[in-house]
Amino acid sequence: MAGGKPVPIVTAMEKAFKPQPEQIKQAISPRTKAIILCFPNNPTGSLLDKQELEAIADIIIAHDLLVITDEIYAELTYEEDIFCSIASLKGMRERTILVSGFSKGFAMTGWRLGFICAPDYLTQQILKISQFTTISAPSITQYGAVEALKNGQKYIVEMRNSYRKRRNFVVKHLHEMRLDCHFPEGAFYVFPSIRQTGLTSEEFAEKLLIQHEVAVVPGNAFGECGEGHIRCSYATSMKRP
Template sequence: MRSPLSKKIIDIQPSGIRKFFDVANEMKDAISLGVGEPDFDTPWRIRDEGIFSLEKGRTFYTSNAGLKELRQEICRYLERKIHVSYNPMKETLVTVGGSEAIDVGLRCMLDPGDEVLIPQPSYVSYLPCTVMADGVPVAVPLKNENEFKLTVEDLEKYTTPKTKILIMPFPNNPTGSIMTRDDLEPVADFVKEHDLYVISDEIYSELTYQTEHVSIASLPGMRERTVVINGFSKGFAMTGWRLGYCCGPEEIIEQMTKLHQFAIMCAPTTSQYAAVEGLKNCEDEVEEMRRSYNQRRRFLMHEFRRMGLECFEPFGAFYVFPSIKEFGMSSEEFATRLLQEEKVAVVPGTAFGECGEGFLRISYAYSLDDLKEALGRVERFITRLREKTGDK
């Protein structure tokens, strides 16, 4: 009897993020700092609008591309935030989370054998989605000494005549790295020179610290080469509502909408009505959450410096990416022992690409009390490791 499964899907490895979370979930008194999910409730006005839409019986399909009103609000929002104008009717698609937009975008833009540059460490979905779209993923290792920013020198090493798409995963998951305008300008010039397209995943754009988020789509000549992906999960604390969106050139969005039409039909109707309210009236709540994350970020950096744990200072998302190379063990071994010995779950850096070896992703989308307790346990653990090293 022949296998009912595709070899392509069998060869794709499961996400490395969930492994430690699932173990910690079954462990008494464990603290998980592994999952990238806001600990805030969705702002009440968003929830209330969702409830109201249900009470009014707004439970039918919307347009495949999404509610007209929502697409209009998305375009107004992006014009305010990234200073790029889009046509809500022809250049905007509402998706089931940002993840669907990544998948559909790659499937619509790639032919078999086309190469996709994926800066790593980065979100776990880019590589498997490229493979499922019959593209060839090409990892571009980013360096700690460059604060995990993407440089033209990095791109020159991995770009070939087959390269078609560059993924821009900033603000970055797992490192928290950002790209400023000065960082982006040479990359944009490289993209234009080599006739590439960009999928810019800006799901953490609302969560930047010290500087305003800059989209590569806002740079000269890049709007027509870029699909901007964003959503409501992170900045608006709407993970379970499963709502994202993308904006880009009409010819790309038209084909993405067609594939979305066949695979999904439309994003959840209740979520769409709720999101309209979020875009119109909840920027204060988003800013309050951002300030709280920034407080936690500063706390973690202070504690790492106090313990002597190396970590560059991240200015985006809600992750830190400390180095554990001094302890002479793999990220997987360190994370496993930390969970077993101190009941703290973190994610090995290798879950986000091989160049993540020697690092851990720690999320600060948790309360300060949880972070303080977890950091105390981490300090006990690394103190023991250092004492053993000193005894040798």
């Protein structure tokens, strides 16, 4: 809407699908305004730890940029104390637009309730667009979110433990099928490579659906560098066939 041009950075499974500091530096131009991060990541399950975020934060500060960080899967990380928000790092609070919601960590998919945390001078501009493009969230949804924040933490722990078991199950069986994949650290997706089959991601996904009635998302749906992969979700119950 504001005439911005997205500049993608290609990530690879060999680097755990994480953008490298040198890649970010090379992508910055005099017109760069902000860097967008989405970790824990959909579709790869990748996660940036504190040390990796600090390296990116140094670049952001050095070039006087903003960061837009999508942390919708923040509650769904599988190693203790590994998640870190870039907003918590020194000098980043006033440079961060944090986007999140209740769909994932609080299992409120369909309620369509999200939020943004940002410095006041930015939220005032965001409101100018929001108030003319969205309708206010229903009151019952907002009350549900308040209850989730107050009393939902123990359920997050239960859900996280359940997802961890499903992740381990899915990755184990993918390896048994000789499909290489990154070990997800967050979210509820795994992004295995299917290059060894000789099929494109769309061909593989279609054959899997028609021949075995298993639905996956072809990797090219997430950009050119997703080709050769498929996204598998492990959000369903282990009790279901």
